[in-house]
Amino acid sequence: MNTSNPIPAGVIEGFFGRSWQWPQRRQLASFLSEHQLDFYLYAPKSDPFLRRHWRASHPAEQWRELAATRETYRDCQIDFGVGLSPLDLCTDQGITDTAALDAKIKHLNTLELDYLALLFDDMRGDIPQLAQRQSELAERAANLSNAKRVILCPTYYSNDPVLEKVFGPAPEHYLETLGQTLDRAIDVFWTGPSVCSDHYPTEHLLEVNERLGRKPFLWDNYPVNDGAVRSQHLYLSPTKSDRSTAKPYIAGIAANPMNQFYASWPALAGLSQVLTSQQAPQCQTILQNLYSEQTAHYLKQDLPTFEQGGLNALSDHDKQILIERYTPLGIIDPIAAEICDWLAGGYTFDPSCLTE
Structure with a gap:
């Protein structure tokens, strides 16, 4: 991990749609090292063996690619992690199937992960005792995992009303219950006031800190462009400089990039500059570099x-x-x-x- 940032800062490949290629993921390791960023989390929505078919093992060739990618990050001294989405374990039918989670975590342990993310986004929220169940699963995974850091993504990861529109009303006191029942050693992802937040006001981050009982780990949905509207655009401007003012109030920051690998570089380079130099990045300079x-x-x-x-x-x-x-x-x-x-x-x- 780089020591220039007081908080860990890196990339989560966490978008829908067309994914990056394995050589690109490995190329990112040297990019992150060059730009003093700390980690990469492999969590593409297109990988069924981390989502819909999470109980099944990756096919041999895909697992070899994943293992080789992990080694590349080790060689570059960049932390490497995986995001797992065992969504059905929150349902009544899945409660008795935690043995499958145990087996999956033990298999992932062979990669010697630095980060393990347990992702409960993109699921219905009308499940009894949702927060308690997610806390139990996260702690079970953390106890079995050899990862140095475990992060949970809640079902309601923003104040954005679109989440309740899509996934139903959040359970009463969902975030507060999650914060109270979840081991303090486990981080919690948060995207800010909106799913795709332009800014992270201090007052907002302090409120989330109080509700969760810990500093949120920002899942920064810039420059991601995987949705129906955002896929119409390419976001080439550097990350906004206010990410620097958020540092005292967050546990870390993970930028979710675009489907276009090389077009994501200006935003990521800008994030690095904001966090390490606290200067507003100049778009022209970054593009020329x-x-x-x-x-x-x-x-x-x-x-x-x-x-x-x-x-x-x-x-x-x-x-x-x-x-x-x-x-x-x-x-x-x-x-x-x-x-x-x-x-x-x-x-x-x-x-x-x-x-x-």
């Missing part, structure tokens, strides 16, 4: 189009012009190929990904 001069020039020029207008504001003719602009640059800058792929519809949001 990450990409070739020509690509950085075009990205700065097209940034308003990608971030604000997005695909819906572009005609087919506009898209073709942009594709012709970036295609030659794909030889030296992989982000250019990603942009062309995005413009051509390669990252179109598929609602079916939400049920995988």
Whole structure:
């Protein structure tokens, strides 16, 4: 772990839709090391063996890739973790099946994880004693795991009313009960005032701290773009500088990046700069440091189009012009190929990904 940050700061690959490739995940290790970030959590929603089929083992080839990725992070001295979503264990039918959780944790122990995340997001909340049950499962996992740090993601991980709209009303005093029953050594993910929060006001973080009985571990949904609306955009601006003012009130911060691996770099590099230097990151400087001069020039020029207008504001003719602009640059800058792929519809949001 890097020592430049007073809190752990890193990346959680926790988005829906098209996932990163294994070589990209391994490449991220050197990127994080270079930018003084501390950890990576492997938790893509597309991995069924961490979600819908979590009881089953990964196929041999996929497990070899996961193990090799873990070793890459060890070599780079970056902490590595996995996010597991045993959602059905919270139901009446799953309560008697904790042996499956034990077996899964013991299997994951062979990776010698630094982080283990137990993720209870994206599930119905109308389950009796939901907070108590999740606390029990998290503590069971923590007792069996050899990970140095365990983090729980609650079902209601923000004050955003959209969560109750989608997953039903939260149980009364859900967060307070979770905080009271959960071992203080276990961290709790929180996305802020909204699912995708632009800012983290001090007053808000203090309120969450009081309700949970601990500092929240921020799951920062910037620059993630996996939803129906956000997938229409590429967020190339650096992370906002107010993340620095949040540091005294949080246990750590995990940035959830975009489906586009290389296009996520400016936000992540900006997060590093904010946390280590407490200076507002300059977009042009970051783009020039990450990409070739020509690509950085075009990205700065097209940034308003990608971030604000997005695909819906572009005609087919506009898209073709942009594709012709970036295609030659794909030889030296992989982000250019990603942009062309995005413009051509390669990252179109598929609602079916939400049920995988």
